[in-house]
Every structure is written in C-alpha cells, then in structure tokens.
Amino acid sequence: MRIISLLTDFGLEDNFVGVMKAVILNINPKASIVDICHNLNAHNIKAAAFILEASYRYFPKNTIHLAVVDPGVGSSRKKILVKTADFIFVGPDNGVLSLALQNQKIEKILEITNTKYFLRPVCDTFQARDIFAGVAAYLSIGERIESFGKKITTIKSLNLPKFKINRNNLIGEVIYIDRFGNLITNIDKKAFTGFVANNRFEIKINNKIIKSLSRSYADVKRGELLAIFDSFGNLEVSVNRGSAKDCLGAKETAAVITKRL
Amino acid sequence: MRIISLLTDFGLEDNFVGVMKAVILNINPKASIVDICHNLNAHNIKAAAFILEASYRYFPKNTIHLAVVDPGVGSSRKKILVKTADFIFVGPDNGVLSLALQNQKIEKILEITNTKYFLRPVCDTFQARDIFAGVAAYLSIGERIESFGKKITTIKSLNLPKFKINRNNLIGEVIYIDRFGNLITNIDKKAFTGFVANNRFEIKINNKIIKSLSRSYADVKRGELLAIFDSFGNLEVSVNRGSAKDCLGAKETAAVITKRL
Amino acid sequence: MRIISLLTDFGLEDNFVGVMKAVILNINPKASIVDICHNLNAHNIKAAAFILEASYRYFPKNTIHLAVVDPGVGSSRKKILVKTADFIFVGPDNGVLSLALQNQKIEKILEITNTKYFLRPVCDTFQARDIFAGVAAYLSIGERIESFGKKITTIKSLNLPKFKINRNNLIGEVIYIDRFGNLITNIDKKAFTGFVANNRFEIKINNKIIKSLSRSYADVKRGELLAIFDSFGNLEVSVNRGSAKDCLGAKETAAVITKRL
Numbered sequence: 001m002r003i004i005s006l007l008t009d010f011g012l013e014d015n016f017v018g019v020m021k022a023v024i025l026n027i028n029p030k031a032s033i034v035d036i037c038h039n040l041n042a043h044n045i046k047a048a049a050f051i052l053e054a055s056y057r058y059f060p061k062n063t064i065h066l067a068v069v070d071p072g073v074g075s076s077r078k079k080i081l082v083k084t085a086d087f088i089f090v091g092p093d094n095g096v097l098s099l100a101l102q103n104q105k106i107e108k109i110l111e112i113t114n115t116k117y118f119l120r121p122v123c124d125t126f127q128a129r130d131i132f133a134g135v136a137a138y139l140s141i142g143e144r145i146e147s148f149g150k151k152i153t154t155i156k157s158l159n160l161p162k163f164k165i166n167r168n169n170l171i172g173e174v175i176y177i178d179r180f181g182n183l184i185t186n187i188d189k190k191a192f193t194g195f196v197a198n199n200r201f202e203i204k205i206n207n208k209i210i211k212s213l214s215r216s217y218a219d220v221k222r223g224e225l226l227a228i229f230d231s232f233g234n235l236e237v238s239v240n241r242g243s244a245k246d247c248l249g250a251k252e253t254a255a256v257i258t259k260r261l
Numbered sequence: 262m263r264i265i266s267l268l269t270d271f272g273l274e275d276n277f278v279g280v281m282k283a284v285i286l287n288i289n290p291k292a293s294i295v296d297i298c299h300n301l302n303a304h305n306i307k308a309a310a311f312i313l314e315a316s317y318r319y320f321p322k323n324t325i326h327l328a329v330v331d332p333g334v335g336s337s338r339k340k341i342l343v344k345t346a347d348f349i350f351v352g353p354d355n356g357v358l359s360l361a362l363q364n365q366k367i368e369k370i371l372e373i374t375n376t377k378y379f380l381r382p383v384c385d386t387f388q389a390r391d392i393f394a395g396v397a398a399y400l401s402i403g404e405r406i407e408s409f410g411k412k413i414t415t416i417k418s419l420n421l422p423k424f425k426i427n428r429n430n431l432i433g434e435v436i437y438i439d440r441f442g443n444l445i446t447n448i449d450k451k452a453f454t455g456f457v458a459n460n461r462f463e464i465k466i467n468n469k470i471i472k473s474l475s476r477s478y479a480d481v482k483r484g485e486l487l488a489i490f491d492s493f494g495n496l497e498v499s500v501n502r503g504s505a506k507d508c509l510g511a512k513e514t515a516a517v518i519t520k521r522l
Numbered sequence: 523m524r525i526i527s528l529l530t531d532f533g534l535e536d537n538f539v540g541v542m543k544a545v546i547l548n549i550n551p552k553a554s555i556v557d558i559c560h561n562l563n564a565h566n567i568k569a570a571a572f573i574l575e576a577s578y579r580y581f582p583k584n585t586i587h588l589a590v591v592d593p594g595v596g597s598s599r600k601k602i603l604v605k606t607a608d609f610i611f612v613g614p615d616n617g618v619l620s621l622a623l624q625n626q627k628i629e630k631i632l633e634i635t636n637t638k639y640f641l642r643p644v645c646d647t648f649q650a651r652d653i654f655a656g657v658a659a660y661l662s663i664g665e666r667i668e669s670f671g672k673k674i675t676t677i678k679s680l681n682l683p684k685f686k687i688n689r690n691n692l693i694g695e696v697i698y699i700d701r702f703g704n705l706i707t708n709i710d711k712k713a714f715t716g717f718v719a720n721n722r723f724e725i726k727i728n729n730k731i732i733k734s735l736s737r738s739y740a741d742v743k744r745g746e747l748l749a750i751f752d753s754f755g756n757l758e759v760s761v762n763r764g765s766a767k768d769c770l771g772a773k774e775t776a777a778v779i780t781k782r783l
Contacts, residue, residue, distance in 0.1 A: 003547060005540070011300075011440035012273065012534065015316045018266070018297035022319035025264060025295065029321060034547065036540035039533075042441050043502050055537045058544035058651070060551060071502045074477025124477040126492030129319070179533035180564050216596025216646040231648030241565050241593045272561075272701035273534065276577045279527070279558035283580035286525060286556065290582060303702050304763050332763045335738025385738040387753030390580070 002028070002140040005059055007036040007052050007067040008128065009043060016126070020133040023119065027137035034059070043071040045096050049158055050176055053099035054232050056087060065100070066136040067091040074124025079112040079131060080155055083145055090136050092127075095158030102157075113149035161253075163187050170195045170258040172235070174205075174250060181243025185256045187235040192258065200261040203227050205237055206248040217241070263289070263401040264321055268297040268313055268328040269389065270304060277387070281394040284380065288398035295320070304332040306357050310419055311437055314360035315493050317348060326361070327389075327397045328352040335385025340373040340392060341416055344406055351397050353388075356419030363418075374410035422514075424448050431456045431519040433496070435466075435511060442504025446517045448496040453519065461522040464488050466498055467509040478502070524550070524662040525582055529558040529574055529589040530650065531565060538648070542655040545641065549659035556581070565593040567618050571680055572698055575621035576754050578609060587622070588658045589613040596646025601634040601653060602677055605667055612658050614649075617680030624679075635671035683775075685709050692717045692780040694757070696727075696772060703765025707778045709757040714780065722783040725749050727759055728770040739763070 004024060010016035017038050024031050036055050040047050048069035056065050070077075070092040078093035084104040089097045090112075112131065115122075117138050119130040135148060163172035163186050172187040183205070203210040214226040217240045225244065230236035237256065239247050248254075265285060271277035278299050285292050297316050301308050309330035317326050331338075331353040339354035345365040350358045351373075373392065376383075378399050380391040396409060424433035424447050433448040444466070464471040475487040478501045486505065491497035498505050498517065505511065526546060532538035539560050546553050558577050562569050570591035578587050592599075592614040600615035606626040611619045612634075634653065637644075639660050641652040657670055685694035685708050694709040705727070725732040736748040739762045747766065752758035759778065761769045770776075 003551070005544070007537075007540075012296075012298065013300045013440045015268075015298050015312045016439075018268075018295060019316050019319045021295050022266070022316065022321075022324075025293070026319065026321045029264070029293070032547070032551070034540060034543050035534075037534065037537050039535045042504075051537045055541050055544065058541045058548065060544075060548045063544075072477075072479045075479035123490075123492045125489060125497070129492060178538075179535045216594075218594045218597035228647060229645075231645045231651060236647075243564075273557075273559065274561045274701045276529075276559050276573045277700075279529075279556060280577050280580045282556050283527070283577065283582075283585075286554070287580065287582045290525070290554070303765075333738075333740045336740035384751075384753045386750060386758070390753060 003032045003034060003060055003063040004136050004140055005034045005036050005055070005063055005065045006038070007048060007055070007065070007069075008038050009040045009048065009069045010038050010128070012038055016128070019129050023129055023133040024137040024140075027134060028141045031137060031140045040069060043069065045069050045071070045094055046158065046160065047176060048096050049099040050160065052096065053102070056100045059087070061086045062088075064088045064090060064136050064139050066132055067096050068128040068132055069096050070094065070127070073127050078152075079127065080152070081110045081112055081135065081139075081145065081148055082106060082155065083108040088139055088145070090132055090139070093156050095156050098155060098157040099160065101155075108145060109152050109155060110145060110149045111152045114147060117148060160186055163191060165195060168260040172256045174252050174254045174256060177245050177252060181239070181245035181247070182230065183237040183244050183248070183250055183254070183256070184230060184232055185235045185237070187256065187258070188233055189229045189235070192235055195258065196260060202259050202261065203237070204257045204259065206250050206254060208248060210237065264293045264295060264324040265397050265401055266295045266297050266316070266320055266324055266326045267299070268309060268316070268326070268330075269299050270301045270309065270330045271299050271389070273299055277389070280390050284390055284394040285398040285401075288395060289402045292398060292401045301330060304330065306330050306332070306355055307419065307421065308437060309357050310360040311421065313357065314363070317361045320348070322347045323349075325349045325351060325397050325400050327393055328357050329389040329393055330357050331355065331388070334388050339413075340388065341413070342371045342373055342396065342400075342406065342409055343367060343416065344369040349400055349406070351393055351400070354417050356417050359416060359418040360421070362416070369406060370413050370416060371406060371410045372413045375408060378409060421447055424452060426456060429521040433517045435513050435515045435517060438506050438513060442500070442506035442508070443491065444498040444505050444509070444511055444515070444517070445491060445493055446496045446498070448517065448519070449494055450490045450496070453496055456519065457521060463520050463522065464498070465518045465520065467511050467515060469509060471498065525554045525556060525585040526658050526662055527556045527558050527577070527581055527585055527587045528560070529570060529577070529587070529591075530560050531562045531570065531591045532560050532650070534560055538650070541651050545651055545655040546659040546662075549656060550663045553659060553662045562591060565591065567591050567593070567616055568680065568682065569698060570618050571621040572682065574618065575624070578622045581609070583608050586610045586612060586658050586661050588654055589618050590650040590654055591618050592616065592649070595649050600674075601649065602674070603632045603634055603657065603661075603667065603670055604628060604677065605630040610661055610667070612654055612661070615678050617678050620677060620679040621682070623677075630667060631674050631677060632667060632671045633674045636669060639670060682708055685713060687717060690782040694778045696774050696776045696778060699767050699774060703761070703767035703769070704752065705759040705766050705770070705772055705776070705778070706752060706754055707757045707759070709778065709780070710755055711751045711757070714757055717780065718782060724781050724783060725759070726779045726781065728772050728776060730770060732759065
C-alpha cells in the first residue's frame with residue numbers, strides 16, 4: 001500500500017479535496033491517502049512550503065508528497081516531479097516544494113508534460129484534479145518516473161526570511177502562526193544557543209519581554225507568556241493555555257529580538 | 262475494497278462524521294471511506310445537491326455515495342437508495358440526490374424501510390448514524406439492494422435556478438461560492454458560447470463590468486476581476502489571488518448578466 | 523486491519539494531525555485511522571471527554587482510541603494506556619479518558635514510560651507526535667500492553683456538572699454546543715422522564731419557555747424553539763433549521779430548568 005500525502009490550500013468547505021481523492025482512487029484503489037493540511041491561507045506558498053518541510057520526513061519511505069498551493073494554476077509555471085533518496089514530490093514549480101527539498105538528496109527532477117496521465121479536458125482552474133492527482137496516483141502504482149515528462153535541472157526556490165545578528169541582538173521574525181496562536185519564529189535552536197551561549201538574555205516581541213526559556217507550556221502560569229523550542233525545532237513565543245497571537249496582537253513578520261545581556 | 266463517499270453538513274467541529282465512519286467500519290472493516298465535504302452551510306440542500314453532482318463522477322464505478330443534508334431528519338420524508346448504471350446513492354428523499362441523478366441512467370429506486378439494518382433504538386435526530394451509515398456499509402459488503410426496502414418510482418427533485426435569455430441579455434445568477442470567494446454561476450459553457458457566438462460582450466455583476474473571458478486566473482493582474490469557465494463547467498467570476506465575493510460584496514443569487522454588444 | 527481513532531484539539535489548520543498519522547503509518551502501514559474530531563476548542567478537556575464518551579462505543583471491538591487534548595503537555599502529568607474489555611485508550615492522564623471509562627470494565631492501566639516506543643528527541647510541546655502516536659501504532663501491531671510501562675491503579679477523573687432536583691424544578695445546564703447551535707444539556711432521558719412522570723411541564727432557558735418534547739426537529743415550524751432527546755441521549759434545546767445558540771444567545775453552563783406544573 002503506497003502512501004500519498006496531500007497538502008493544499010483548497011480548504012474543506014468545498015469538494016476539491018474529495019474529488020482529488022476520487023481521481024486518485026479511480027487509478028489506484030489501494031492508495032493510502034493522508035491529509036497533511038488543506039486549511040492554509042489561500043495562495044500562501046510560503047506557509048505551504050514551511051509546513052511541507054516540517055512534515056515530509058515523518059512519512060514512510062517512498063511516500064508520494066503532493067503539494068498544491070498554486071495561485072498560478074493554468075499559467076506558464078511548470079508542473080514538476082522531484083525524486084529524492086526517500087520520497088517523491090509532486091506539485092507546481094512555484095517554490096512550494098523547495099524548502100522540503102533543501103536538505104534532501106535530489107536524484108531526478110522532471111517537468112510533467114505527458115498528457116497521457118491527465119484527465120481530459122484539463123481545466124485550467126483545477127489542475128490538482130486534472131493533472132496532479134493522476135500523476136501521484138500513477139506514481140503510486142509504480143509507473144516509471146521518466147514516463148511523466150522531460151528531465152530538467154533546476155526548480156524555483158523560495159527562501160524564508162533569515163534571522164540577523166547585530167552585535168548583541170539576534171533579530172528574527174514570526175514566520176508562522178498555528179491554531180493555538182503560537183508564534184513560530186525563524187530562529188532555530190542551534191542559532192539561538194550559539195548566540196546566547198552562557199549569557200543572560202531577554203526576548204522582546206511587541207514590547208513584551210521574556211527572560212527565560214521554558215521546557216513545556218505548563219512551566220509558566222496559565223495566561224502567561226513564554227518562549228520555547230517547539231516541535232518545528234524553532235524558537236516559539238506562546239501563552240500557556242492561551243494565544244500569544246491574540247495576547248500580543250502579533251502577526252506574521254513581527255520582529256522577535258533576543259538581546260544578550 | 263469498496264468505496265463509500267460521504268457528503269454532509271455535519272461539520273468537523275463535533276463527532277458526527279467520526280461516529281458515522283465508526284458505524285460503517287463496524288459492519289465493513291475494509292470499507293474505504295472518502296469525505297467529499299462536510300462543511301456545507303447547515304441545512305443547505307441545494308448546495309449539497311450541487312456539490313454531489315460536481316463530484317460523483319470522479320469516483321470509481323460502484324462507489325456508494327452517501328449524502329446526508331437532512332433538515333427533515335426524523336420526519337415523514339423518505340429515506341432512499343438509488344441504483345444507477347455506475348453508482349449507488351443513499352440519502353434522504355429531499356432533493357439532495359436529484360441533481361446528480363439527472364444525467365444518469367437510474368436502474369432502481371428503493372425506499373429504505375428494513376429496520377434489520379438500523380442501529381436500535383433509532384435516534385430521530387441522527388439517522389445518518391442510526392440508519393444511513395449502516396445501509397451504506399451493508400451495501401458495501403454486497404447486501405442485495407432489494408433487501409433494504411420497497412421499490413418506488415419517483416423521488417423528490419430539486420432544480421437550480423435556470424438562466425434566462427432576454428434579447429441581448431443572458432441573465433444568470435450566482436449559485437455557489439467556494440472557499441476562495443469564487444462566484445460560480447448557473448451559466449454553463451455551452452449556453453454562454455451559443456449566446457455570445459462571435460459577438461463582443463460584457464459581463465456585469467454588482468455594477469462591475471468584465472469584458473473578456475480568461476483561461477487561467479493568472480491571465481489578469483493580482484487583485485483584478487475576471488470571468489472564466491471553472492472546474493464545475495460553469496461561468497465563474499473571480500479575482501486573481503483574491504476573493505470576488507469580498508471584492509464585490511456578492512452573495513448567492515446575485516445576478517450575473519452577459520450583454521451581447 | 524486495526525483501527526486507531528483520533529480525538530484532539532489540534533485543528534485542521536496546521537500539520538499536527540497529518541504528522542501524527544505519518545508517524546503511525548511509519549510503524550504500521552496497515553493501520554486504519556479514523557478521525558473522531560480535531561476541532562474542539564483548544565485546551566477543552568471536558569468537551570473532549572464528553573465527545574470521546576459519546577463516540578467510542580460505535581467503533582469496532584479492539585479499536586485503539588487515542589485522545590490528546592493536553593494543555594499540560596511536557597509537564598509532570600502522566601501518559602497513560604487503559605485496556606478495557608473491548609477497547610484500548612491512550613492519552614494524557616488529565617481526565618480526557620475518564621468519562622468514556624466510567625461505564626466500561628477496566629482491565630489494566632499503565633503509565634507509559636518505555637522510551638523505546640518514542641521518537642527521539644521527544645519534543646515537550648508535541649508528545650502526540652513523539653510519544654502517543656507511536657504507542658498507538660505499536661499497540662495496533664500487537665505489541666504487548668505490559669511493554670509500554672508500569673501498572674498503576676488510578677487515573678485522574680473528571681466530572682461533568684450534575685443536574686439537581688429542587689422540589690418541582692429539575693435544574694440542569696448546557697454542557698456542549700454542537701455545530702448546528704444545538705444546546706446539549708446534562709439531563710439524560712431517564713432522569714427527565716422519571717422527574718416529569720405524567721405531569722405537565724415547562725422547560726425554561728434564557729427566559730424562553732418550551733412546553734413539550736419534540737420527536738424530530740421538523741415537529742415545529744422553521745425557526746421555532748424545541749426540546750428533544752438527542753443523539754447523545756441527553757435533553758437538547760434546538761431550533762428547527764436554525765441555531766438555538768444564536769437564537770437564545772446561550773452559552774455553555776446556561777441553566778436549563780424543567781418545572782413540573
């Protein structure tokens with residue numbers, strides 16, 4: 001049983017995801033389809049790329065990861081398939097796959113061009129149904145990767161904003177906000193601990209100060225602000241049993257500054 | 262492995278859908294259950310009928326489509342099962358199945374009456390759990406259709422509003438709005454192209470004018486209004502990377518008028 | 523094929539649920555995973571416990587129920603596994619399992635301590651991924667229950683508010699509000715019918731009076747208030763094709779008083 005993971009911004013209010021699954025099962029009735037997420041903000045390629053990167057490695061080897069956040073659907077942007085040592089990734093060539101691919105050994109990149117695997121006629125507003133779902137399904141029954149199109153050598157890549165170090169300040173920002181209102185930053189554990197070393201520090205966000213790192217949300221009282229290394233491996237600002245987003249009125253791109261004292 | 266598709270207005274905030282799946286798997290542990298959608302507006306039979314019609318054909322032959330948007334649950338409305346050439350449909354007899362059935366060859370209609378397949382006691386506020394889920398599950402393990410009740414010859418049907426032609430005006434309306442704020446109209450491609458032929462035209466909605474058809478959302482600039490034939494096969498008014506619904510303040514039933522110039 | 527049910531407050535906006543499924547399928551590719559619900563209000567242990575109790579029994583025997591609403595994640599609260607006559611329950615020891623366990627024969631309780639089954643390193647903000655998902659998955663491939671930790675004898679239990687009887691008043695409250703705005707009370711059918719017996723009665727909530735019980739929502743006109751025994755087995759206040767929550771401005775804990783006339 002081959003696993004196909006799905007990551008889209010199609011939401012669950014309509015039939016988009018259900019119809020993609022129908023197309024897949026029509027080709028491979030034994031495909032095991034797992035939703036990573038469909039409720040990302042519409043058209044948010046960065047969030048999708050971040051979430052795919054934070055998810056793909058937990059799946060079994062040989063999982064086919066299908067990621068379709070595709071505001072350019074039907075335009076000239078390419079449709080691609082990327083084989084890495086452990087997985088296959090399928091999606092539009094708009095950067096959505098690029099963060100997940102950064103740390104993997106890429107074996108092959110193809111532009112998907114073989115219309116034999118497409119539903120006909122292809123509707124240029126829903127290529128996830130008419131092109132991508134079928135490609136993932138045919139991959140899941142063992143169709144050779146080379147069959148889907150022609151080899152290419154580069155894909156569009158996308159970069160999350162990087163933190164900066166300015167003397168005694170480590171300046172990062174909020175790059176993702178989850179359902180709980182946790183503010184995930186672009187500061188990874190290694191960077192943070194290397195910067196802080198044995199010094200005292202304070203973390204500033206929207207004029208609030210956090211003076212220590214917590215190990216679990218419950219380390220502080222209910223309703224209190226805390227900083228923690230989260231399940232994405234990044235520094236996160238949270239409120240115990242509350243929402244840091246609401247509490248701080250913080251948005252994506254909000255600055256998070258760690259000062260070495 | 263037999264597929265059962267689910268379409269309801271139960272939402273994903275409660276356990277309704279999960280419990281339906283539990284009941285199905287209790288009867289057929291090998292059933293493959295696919296969600297079409299559960300987040301339709303509560304009690305919106307028309308939207309459900311529209312979505313079912315736009316979805317059923319993508320599923321493998323012999324899929325059992327279970328559609329329960331059922332504001333009259335527990336009342337005297339019938340519970341029905343409809344066998345067509347390729348599928349079986351199960352649901353309340355309130356029109357929810359009728360649009361999907363319009364273009365199919367109906368082989369048999371049954372009123373579901375055999376209590377042998379029901380959970381007991383049947384709760385009259387949740388027949389999806391106590392009646393419909395079980396019927397779909399028993400169908401999926403090959404129970405004969407005739408076992409579930411008695412043959413009937415007609416079902417309640419429901420019609421979407423039809424477009425009208427008034428001299429040089431093709432007058433349609435918005436019948437569905439998707440997650441992206443795209444406004445799906447009741448004007449299909451054939452009707453539109455037949456009406457417009459080789460003439461110039463303009464499409465008017467909420468006092469805004471669109472003067473051409475796009476082939477993909479990206480044909481216009483970000484934030485601009487466009488008209489396109491969508492994945493439902495209908496004329497759709499959209500905004501590239503935005504929401505036509507928000508941009509126009511449009512609602513279902515909003516008039517969409519194409520004028521031949 | 524062993525079934526694992528999932529109940530969390532992780533929502534479907536992020537990748538939390540998808541990653542839990544990935545971890546499970548990595549250990550048992552044949553696990554059949556069923557979502558009970560993920561959209562409960564964040565950190566609402568009571569609602570989760572109520573929903574688990576209202577759901578578990580519909581699943582096939584031997585289902586592994588994994589319930590993670592866990593505001594104390596990473597703190598000293600225990601992680602437990604409970605074997606009953608028909609099911610296995612896995613989750614944090616914060617009461618989330620306790621209502622479901624009240625009516626079952628408990629055979630064994632274990633504190634989960636064997637790190638062999640954990641992902642490493644364990645992230646103290648996402649033990650559902652790093653601990654619970656793996657435990658459920660290993661259980662689903664037949665790992666012995668005793669392998670996961672040490673026997674304990676008690677778990678934290680949680681009680682829903684109980685109704686009271688004060689002369690001719692049966693005083694209950696709203697304990698759960700579903701997607702439709704139905705107000706589910708803590709008054710079960712047996713208690714209600716025993717109290718009312720053959721007397722006339724009226725049910726008062728937020729200064730509105732209901733004078734009879736309905737058998738189905740459609741017993742009253744569209745938009746009218748009604749009282750009914752619902753699919754949870756409890757007295758429920760509803761509006762036919764509307765929302766009692768919106769109509770009455772009612773919240774959880776709102777008093778629902780039945781007066782014997």
